[in-house]
Amino acid sequence: MRPDEISQRIMADINSGVLRRGEWLKQIDLERRYDCTRIKVRDALTYLQSKRLVEHIPNRGYRVPEPDAVREGQIGEVRALLEAHAAGDIISQATDADIARLRELAEAFREAAFNGTSFAQIEANYAFHGVLYGFCRNEVLRELMLDMRQQGPAAPVGQWQTVAQLQRATQDHFDIVDAIEKRDLDLLRRCISGHITGLGREEKKSDDA
Incomplete structure (x- = not known):
């Protein structure tokens, strides 16, 4: 699976601090921010999680990882x-x-x-x-x-x-x-x-x- 434009835009916002450490990534907000479908958002988050660039918390959702x-x-x-x-x-x-x-x-x-x-x-x-x-x-x-x-x-x-x-x-x-x-x-x-x-x-x- 290759990164698409939505994955790269999320990553750019994380690196620039627009999406902060520990911030929850609500799919509906990401849909609006990047003007894309829910499926595209889910695919992007799944890819980013596979690369450890976001983390998934069961029953809660995705968030930008906190440093430890x-x-x-x-x-x-x-x-x-x-x-x-x-x-x-x-x-x-x-x-x-x-x-x-x-x-x-x-x-x-x-x-x-x-x-x-x-x-x-x-x-x-x-x-x-x-x-x-x-x-x-x-x-x-x-x-x-x-x-x-x-x-x-x-x-x-x-x-x-x-x-x-x-x-x-x-x-x-x-x-x-x-x-x-x-x-x-x-x-x-x-x-x-x-x-x-x-x-x-x-x-x-x-x-x-």
Whole structure:
């Protein structure tokens, strides 16, 4: 399912603050705001929920997510542990062709970061990480990583609130690919952990000095 114009307009209003954090998204109000049918509104909200850009509360409806820094930090810690553990499979399974493909996906994310829409950024980010997860041979671990990713902060609302954050995320993708190409497991684990938690960049720089 691809985002349509209504999804993008809702997302633009969330990013600009027109629709505020914690605000309930009443379907009748959205119909009037965007001059569209109820079906279009429902489809848009379903899509946005699938991307964690809005949340659905049973028996109540949809709303713009409230930030929860503590929980997001805890989820990040667990994700870092799981994905760092999977790094061994990435190193052993990724071929030269796979590495070239990852670099192409990192380039695609950079292009989306600076020239694309919010949705293009989300899709490019998912594509890059989807390939990384694919190298994990443990199916249960792979499922856990995907599940924890779904519980994390939504992007770009939760992760990329500034241009600097988006630039760091872009560089992190290239750092991860470089570590895989070097077949450096310790470096890859630090890059993955730093990408998720926002820590470890200075360590990586000192290694390259």
